[in-house]
Amino acid sequence: MPRDQGPVILVIEHPSSFQTELAAGLHSVLEPLGIPLVVQLWGERTAQPPDTLVDLLEHFTPRAIVISSLLRGMSQENLEALLAQHRDVPSLHVFDKGGRGSLRPDNVQGMKLVAEHVVRDCGARRILVVRGVEQHPESQDRERTLRRELARLGNPVKDDDIVTGAFDRDTSYRVVREAFRRDPGIDAVIAFNDRSALGAIDAVTSLGKRVPDDVVVTGFDDEIFATFSRPSLTTVSQNLVQMGRTAGEVLLNLLSGKEVGEICLPVRLRVRGSTQRAPAGAAKTGQAGPIGQAGPDPVKPEADPSKAEILWGQMTALDAGVAMSRRLMACDTTNQVAEQLGVNLPVLGITRAFLVLRQEGPEVASGRGVLALSYFDGQHQERQAESFDIHGVLPEALKEQLSRGTLMIQPLETDESGIGYFIFEQPLQQVSFTGEILRMGLSSTIDTIRRTARLRERTQQLEHEIASRQEAQQALIHQASHDALTGLVNRVAFLGIADALISSGVGGAMVLVDLARFKDVNDVLGHAVGDALLREVASRISTLIDSRGTVCRLGGDEFAVFSPGAGDPEDGLILAREILTAVHDQYRLDGVALDVEGHIGVACAPEHAEDAGTLLQMADLAMHAAKTRRIGTALYNPDEQQRTQRRLSLLGELRRALSEREFVIHYQPVVDILRGRVSGVEALVRWAHPTRGLLPPSEFIDIAEQTGLIHDLTTYVMDQALDDCHHWLDAGLRLVVAVNLSVRRLTDVDLTLEVSQLLAWHRVPASQLVLEVTETAAMADPDRALEVLRDLRDLGVCLSVDDFGTGHASLAYLSRLPVNTLKIDRSFVLSMESDRANLTIVRSILDLARSLGLDVIAEGVETATAYNALATYGCGEAQGYWLARPCPAERIPAIVEELRRRLLNYAPVPLVPQPRRQEEPVRPLV
Numbered sequence: 001m002p003r004d005q006g007p008v009i010l011v012i013e014h015p016s017s018f019q020t021e022l023a024a025g026l027h028s029v030l031e032p033l034g035i036p037l038v039v040q041l042w043g044e045r046t047a048q049p050p051d052t053l054v055d056l057l058e059h060f061t062p063r064a065i066v067i068s069s070l071l072r073g074m075s076q077e078n079l080e081a082l083l084a085q086h087r088d089v090p091s092l093h094v095f096d097k098g099g100r101g102s103l104r105p106d107n108v109q110g111m112k113l114v115a116e117h118v119v120r121d122c123g124a125r126r127i128l129v130v131r132g133v134e135q136h137p138e139s140q141d142r143e144r145t146l147r148r149e150l151a152r153l154g155n156p157v158k159d160d161d162i163v164t165g166a167f168d169r170d171t172s173y174r175v176v177r178e179a180f181r182r183d184p185g186i187d188a189v190i191a192f193n194d195r196s197a198l199g200a201i202d203a204v205t206s207l208g209k210r211v212p213d214d215v216v217v218t219g220f221d222d223e224i225f226a227t228f229s230r231p232s233l234t235t236v237s238q239n240l241v242q243m244g245r246t247a248g249e250v251l252l253n254l255l256s257g258k259e260v261g262e263i264c265l266p267v268r269l270r271v272r273g274s275t276q277r278a279p280a281g282a283a284k285t286g287q288a289g290p291i292g293q294a295g296p297d298p299v300k301p302e303a304d305p306s307k308a309e310i311l312w313g314q315m316t317a318l319d320a321g322v323a324m325s326r327r328l329m330a331c332d333t334t335n336q337v338a339e340q341l342g343v344n345l346p347v348l349g350i351t352r353a354f355l356v357l358r359q360e361g362p363e364v365a366s367g368r369g370v371l372a373l374s375y376f377d378g379q380h381q382e383r384q385a386e387s388f389d390i391h392g393v394l395p396e397a398l399k400e401q402l403s404r405g406t407l408m409i410q411p412l413e414t415d416e417s418g419i420g421y422f423i424f425e426q427p428l429q430q431v432s433f434t435g436e437i438l439r440m441g442l443s444s445t446i447d448t449i450r451r452t453a454r455l456r457e458r459t460q461q462l463e464h465e466i467a468s469r470q471e472a473q474q475a476l477i478h479q480a481s482h483d484a485l486t487g488l489v490n491r492v493a494f495l496g497i498a499d500a501l502i503s504s505g506v507g508g509a510m511v512l513v514d515l516a517r518f519k520d521v522n523d524v525l526g527h528a529v530g531d532a533l534l535r536e537v538a539s540r541i542s543t544l545i546d547s548r549g550t551v552c553r554l555g556g557d558e559f560a561v562f563s564p565g566a567g568d569p570e571d572g573l574i575l576a577r578e579i580l581t582a583v584h585d586q587y588r589l590d591g592v593a594l595d596v597e598g599h600i601g602v603a604c605a606p607e608h609a610e611d612a613g614t615l616l617q618m619a620d621l622a623m624h625a626a627k628t629r630r631i632g633t634a635l636y637n638p639d640e641q642q643r644t645q646r647r648l649s650l651l652g653e654l655r656r657a658l659s660e661r662e663f664v665i666h667y668q669p670v671v672d673i674l675r676g677r678v679s680g681v682e683a684l685v686r687w688a689h690p691t692r693g694l695l696p697p698s699e700f701i702d703i704a705e706q707t708g709l710i711h712d713l714t715t716y717v718m719d720q721a722l723d724d725c726h727h728w729l730d731a732g733l734r735l736v737v738a739v740n741l742s743v744r745r746l747t748d749v750d751l752t753l754e755v756s757q758l759l760a761w762h763r764v765p766a767s768q769l770v771l772e773v774t775e776t777a778a779m780a781d782p783d784r785a786l787e788v789l790r791d792l793r794d795l796g797v798c799l800s801v802d803d804f805g806t807g808h809a810s811l812a813y814l815s816r817l818p819v820n821t822l823k824i825d826r827s828f829v830l831s832m833e834s835d836r837a838n839l840t841i842v843r844s845i846l847d848l849a850r851s852l853g854l855d856v857i858a859e860g861v862e863t864a865t866a867y868n869a870l871a872t873y874g875c876g877e878a879q880g881y882w883l884a885r886p887c888p889a890e891r892i893p894a895i896v897e898e899l900r901r902r903l904l905n906y907a908p909v910p911l912v913p914q915p916r917r918q919e920e921p922v923r924p925l926v
Contacts, residue, residue, distance in 0.1 A: 006062045007036035008251065011053065011079075022068055022094065025244020029252070035063065057086050064090040064251055090254040094247055095138070101260035103247050105220065105267050107141040110236040113269040114190055114218050115149035117234065121271075122216050124188030127157055128179050130165040130172055130196045142192050142220075165196035172199025173206075180207055191219040197233060220267075237270045483553040485531055486538035494552035498562040498612035502605045507567025508549070509604050510612070511560065511576050512619040513541070513583065514627065516597040518557035525592060532589045533596070540582045548575075560616060569635050572602040576633040599626040603636040650700055653689075658712055662688050665720045666886035669895055670738070670857060670879045673871045676903035678896045680736030680770065682879065683721040684886050685713070701742075710742045715754065722762040722769065724889040729764065733893055738770035738800065746773055747784045752791040759795075766796030772823065774802050786816060793818040800857070805841060815852065822849050826860025829880070833865055846873055 008030060010023055027037050040053050056062055065083070083091060093102040118124045129146060132139040143162065150157055163179055165172035172191065176199065180186055189204065191197040197219035204215045218234045243265055250260055481493035489497070501508060515537065522530040534557065541559055542551050549563035561579065566572050580600055587594040601623025609615040618636040626634035657663065667681035687695040704710040718739050725737045745751055759766055771792060773785075789799055800821040805828055824845050832839040842858070849856045858870050861880030870878055884895050 007038045007056075008064050008066065009053070009056055009062045010037060010039045010066045010068065012039060012068050021240035022244040022247070025241040025246075026066065026248045026251075027244075028241075029245055029248025038062075054082070057082070057089070062089060064092065064255060066092045066094060066247060066251065068094045090251070092247060092251050092254060092260075094243070101250060101254055102262045103243065103250060104262065104264055105238045105243075106264040107138065108145050108264075110220060110238075110267040110269075111142050111145035112149050113267070114236060115146055115153060117269060117271065118188050118190060118216055118218070119150065119153045119155050122188060124216065125155060126183065126186045127155065127161060127188045127190060128176065128186045129157055129162045130176060130189060130191040130200055131162060132165060132167045132192050132196060134164050139192055146190065165191065165193075165199060167193060167195050169195045169199040169202070172196040173202045174199075176200045176203035177207065180204070187214065188216045191217055193219055194233075194235075197235075201233075218269075234269070234271045236267050238265065238267050486535055486553045488538050488542070488551050488553045488559075491552060491554050494550060494554075494560060494562070495612040495616070497550050498615070501562070501564045502610065502612060502615070506564045507605050507607075508562055508564040509566035509572030509575055509602060510562055510615040510619040511572065511579060512554075512601045512616065512623045513559040513561070513579060514599050514623050515557040515583070516599060516627075521594065525590070529590050529592065533587060533594065536587055536589070537583060537596070540585075541579060544578060544582045560619070562612070567604050567607065569602070569604050569607065572604050573633060573635055576600040576602045580632045598632070599623055600633045601626055601636065602633065608636050650695075650703055654700060654703055654707065654709055657687060657689075658709065658716065661716075662690070663713070663716060664688050664694075664888070665717060665724070666888060667724075667737075667892055668879055668886040669884045669892070669899060670736075670877050671883050671899060671903065672877055673867070673875060676900070678735065678899050679877060680738060681892060682738040682772075683717055683740075685717050705742055705744065708744070710744050711748070714739070714742060714745050715758075718755070718758055719762075722758055722764050724892075725764050725768055726762045727889075728892065729768075731893065733896065734768075735892070735896075736768055736770055736798065738772050740772045740802065746788055748788070751788055752795060755792065755797060756795055767798060770798040770800050770821070772800045772802040775804065775806070786818075789818050803859075805845060819854065821855040821857055823857045823859055824875075826880070829858050829860040829866060829870075830862065832869070833863070842870075843873055846875055850874070 008026075010026060012023070023037075023039055030037050038056065040056070057065075065086075067079070083089075091101070095104060118127060127150065129143065131143050134140075147157060163175040165175060172195065176189060180203070189200045191200050197217050200215075200217050204217075209215050216234055218236065220236045220238065246263075246265065250263065254260055481489060483490050498508070498510070515533075518530065518533070521533055534553070537559065538551070538553060541561065545551050545561055545563070549561050549566075552560045552562075554560050561575070563572075563575055566575055580598060583596060583598045587596060601619045601621065603609065603615050603618035603622060605615050608618045622634045622636040625637065626632065664686050666684050666686055668684060669678045670680045670682060671677070672679040685697055687700055689695050701710070704713050721737045721739055725735065728735055741751075755769070755771075759769065773789070793799060798821070799817075799819040800823055801817065801819050802823045803825040804822045806825045822845060824842055828838045828841050828845075832842050846856055855876050857877040857879065858866075858875050859879055861867050861870065861878040862882045864882065866880075867878060867882060884899060887895060
């Protein structure tokens with residue numbers, strides 16, 4: 001369609017009497033020139049431009065666009081983005097500032113008139129201002145001007161005197177009532193728009209004020225509506241029909257290529273319905289007027305009776321439309337809708353109408369539409385075959401209509417999205433209410449039709465959803481009470497089952513199973529193998545228990561069993577041994593054979609506890625006792641609980657004891673058997689507890705390991721031992737000092753640096769320090785331990801393997817360790833006189849050491865017979881109670897002298913001579 005034949009599009013954001021009068025004035029200018037006018041309603045529930053507006057701009061080449069955005073409800077960004085794609089189309093903005101042309105009422109002049117009337121004519125001193133929307137440009141202009149004028153008149157307003165009515169009658173009613181409660185002395189209210197003004201009138205009337213005698217309410221309004229609907233209002237009037245005519249004339253200037261800037265139309269003050277009170281303000285314009293003068297002539301103050309008749313006709317149409325919308329909402333099919341339209345549209349003066357719906361369903365591509373219903377001159381026609389792209393070209397049947405007459409295009413909307421359009425032609429005087437009512441009625445009707453058509457499908461969906469929710473609910477219940485990995489009941493469900501059985505008087509055994517070294521499986525073979533192992537253990541225990549009880553996975557590598565009826569401790573231990581046997585059998589997972597060990601604790605109800613939670617706690621104590629004593633199963637012993645409580649109390653005191661230096665070092669001499677003299681001492685830490693006395697390492701070393709305080713404790717011992725060693729060296733007593741290292745310290749990257757710094761600080765040669773590690777500590781992280789030990793050896797420190805024979809180190813790994821000495825565990829030495837097997841172990845260790853070129857120290861020498869035997873078999877050094885017990889540092893010189901005299905004539909010759917290290921002279925550190 002050529003541009004000079006296209007329509008002018010008037011985009012209205014909200015159907016109202018304002019927009020009706022504006023459209024009528026614009027139509028009166030365009031109709032005599034044969035220019036079609038299409039009124040596009042924006043649609044209140046969407047910020048996106050309607051599809052019909054997109055189609056009109058893209059396919060019908062409109063002559064111009066007029067935007068009326070009184071309430072600014074539409075998305076300006078989306079509209080401007082759309083218009084930016086059609087910069088060649090002239091556009092005019094009404095009630096807002098546009099890019100190429102705009103038409104607005106003179107807010108500055110209007111607010112001056114209001115301020116002068118309220119202050120001078122009414123004598124008001126306490127004024128309440130009700131703005132529309134705080135961020136709205138119109139409200140901001142009016143508020144700024146009103147503040148300035150009231151201040152000029154000697155009656156300034158404070159921030160508390162300004163409230164927001166939000167273009168809403170109810171909101172204005174509420175905020176005005178609240179303001180009067182705060183300040184009953186308010187004697188005037190100025191509202192910026194008709195809705196706020198109505199709310200203010202309602203508020204002051206409900207409070208017993210007389211309007212307008214006590215309170216003067218003013219607001220911007222169109223002249224017709226103010227004159228015939230609210231004669232009691234004092235208003236700033238703006239003739240919108242005249243504004244529409246002016247918009248038409250400005251538009252003609254735009255179409256002829258003339259530049260148009262911002263035009264401010266004059267306004268006038270109408271006092272309580274009077275037409276003679278205040279003169280009209282002068283117009284102002286940013287540029288030369290489009291019609292050769294500063295602005296259009298002000299409207300004559302006399303009321304036009306024909307306008308009142310038109311308004312009354314609109315009100316009558318409103319009542320009829322409301323009744324029609326109720327009937328439309330009861331329709332279930334498009335035929336019923338057509339029948340209702342055929343009866344009711346003539347009442348509203350509509351002679352041509354189209355109902356365009358989106359076509360939906362699985363067989364129809366998304367975004368398609370169909371001209372589902374058309375209404376011409378009162379005759380109903382259906383056109384199901386005429387399909388079109390809803391985002392493309394409108395139906396061909398509408399093209400001719402767009403070039404004739406004046407059309408209204410109303411989007412039909414639901415809460416979710418648009419479903420089509422209602423397009424109709426009628427006299428513009430009745431556009432506003434019919435457009436709004438038809439939108440309300442038809443959107444509800446079409447929504448009802450869609451729901452009816454899909455009722456069966458939705459019912460089936462609901463049935464499926466109900467079944468799915470029931471399944472999901474059952475799954476959630478199962479998930480809440482079972483372990484996801486093994487399928488066993490979880491802790492909460494398990495304790496509930498056990499509690500119910502115990503409270504019913506049924507005794508039972510609580511068995512707690514803990515897998516040994518499960519972390520190694522995860523770290524070495526991966527979590528997938530670890531999970532598979534847990535599932536297999538769960539399966540074995542469940543198969544063994546079967547109906548004899550309930551099996552639970554507590555978490556991690558811990559499992560629990562409650563067997564009702566096994567309340568006798570002996571029965572509980574028998575069950576525990578059966579479980580241990582089942583768990584210990586070999587596993588083959590992912591091609592890897594695994595031997596799994598475990599520790600089990602047993603507690604029985606009601607002997608040990610009368611509720612499941614306490615019983616599980618007792619079984620846990622028994623399990624830890626089994627682990628500590630290195631046995632498979634253990635029965636709960638009350639003494640274990642006391643020891644545990646004691647450990648917990650020590651746990652809280654350990655850090656304080658370190659800071660207050662409550663730890664003391666005792667030294668146990670090590671004797672060189674061949675030379676019959678003391679060669680060194682082992683540093684043994686003791687806790688001088690203020691209330692419990694002197695505590696041995698077995699009471700607190702494990703706690704220090706668990707809390708990480710072992711780092712500080714080892715540093716403390718090493719520092720004190722090297723200090724004592726320095727004093728002995730100064731006294732001419734050369735003794736090697738041995739200090740034990742824990743697992744944590746053996747993998748500490750800073751250990752070598754720390755040892756070096758302590759040696760330098762105390763001026764002790766590195767060869768005078770021996771660091772003792774156990775096989776178990778060395779095997780915890782073999783590669784890292786080997787690296788740390790090599791660094792210490794390079795520093796010159798001597799290294800010793802403590803408790804040799806009780807760990808799990810292989811000979812291949814042992815041969816790689818950079819150690820100097822092996823210490824035979826005391827458990828072998830104590831019983832070698834009575835146990836031939838242990839004697840064999842001692843002799844084998846001595847042979848192994850000789851082959852590796854290592855020194856040997858035998859611990860636990862408590863008899864002269866054992867001492868003589870060790871000398872006979874070629875053991876180099878020994879320590880034990882027969883020689884000397886641990887003692888404080890100040891007693892060491894005396895003990896050394898006493899042992900020298902005692903062993904002077906007691907030096908048996910070994911059967912196998914031992915190679916000895918050359919002794920190094922004492923060299924001071926520089």
